[in-house]
Amino acid sequence: MKPTHSDAMNPITEDDIANYLANTPDFFERHAQLLAQVQLTSPHGNRAVSLQERQAEMLREKIKALEHRVMDMVRHGTENVVTADRLQRWTRGLLTTRDARGLPWQIAADLQTLFMVPQTAIKVWDCDVPYWSEGYAQWVTDDVKTLATSLTAPYCGLNSGFEAANWLGDARAAVSIALIPLRAEPGAPAFGLLVLASPDAQRFNPEMGTDFLERIADLASAALSRLRP
Incomplete structure (x- = not known):
């Protein structure tokens, strides 16, 4: 059978062959x-x-x-x-732990040891009177308090000169940082800030999930309720 003028104008394509084979499953049975x-x-x-x-x-x-x-x-x-x-x-x-006075230091130190975080720091404000003289309750500026309250989730990323990084032993080695606000309940003003830092720029990065850090924040906040009036 000779090809018609219509066949010459519309040659068979690879897609035509593929569609034919896909819709004719018994073709290879016959051939x-x-x-x-x-x-x-x-x-x-x-x-x-x-x-x-x-x-x-x-x-x-x-x-x-x-x-x-x-x-x-x-x-x-x-x-x-x-x-x-x-x-x-x-x-x-x-x-x-029975030592409520030393609990903030324990929270930070245990996180550093158990989870191998190079540097940690913590501050707690609005404490009850007996704890005002503790280091973690002092030298917290209003800017830091405002930042902590503004965080609806932990911040993870590069340290762009955060004031809270100065709480660390070596702020220059804090390349990436996690800022974890501590609050009595969701939506409440923060009463503390937990800082985790690393010289590795990818240790705390913006793409990482914060579910685990949020759990840390909830547990630490509940434990630290003992320091509040």
Whole structure:
């Protein structure tokens, strides 16, 4: 059969062939010999391979990708277990301590030790009278209080000269920083600020989730309620 003028004007495209094969599943049943004749280029070289061999290679690649995903899930699961264990130990310390006066220092120090944070600091204001002379209750400016209250979630990112960074032992080494406001309840003015810092610019970055830090804030705020009138 000779091609018509219409066929010449509208030649068959690869999409036409693909659609035909997709909608004619029994084609290769009627032409099974074609499967053995099809030759494809191997992704691992310029040699030609059969369709079956190429499909086997694709299947091996998919299996390898799935294995990597499983390994990542196991690794993340292990990391989550370790983090949960550390959080539990930190929380236990908050519950069992009897020294309310030294509790802010304990909160910061235990976070630094358990979670391997290079530097930590904490300030608490609006304390009850017996705690006014403690270092954590002094030298807090109104600017810091305003900043802490304005944070609806922990701030994570580069240290752009935050005043609170000066509470750290070495402010120059605080490249990335987390500022965690402490408040009695959601929406209430902050009564304290917890600072975590690292020389690693990516340790506390804007893309990281803050759920864990928010949990830290809730627990620390509840424990520090003992210092408030």
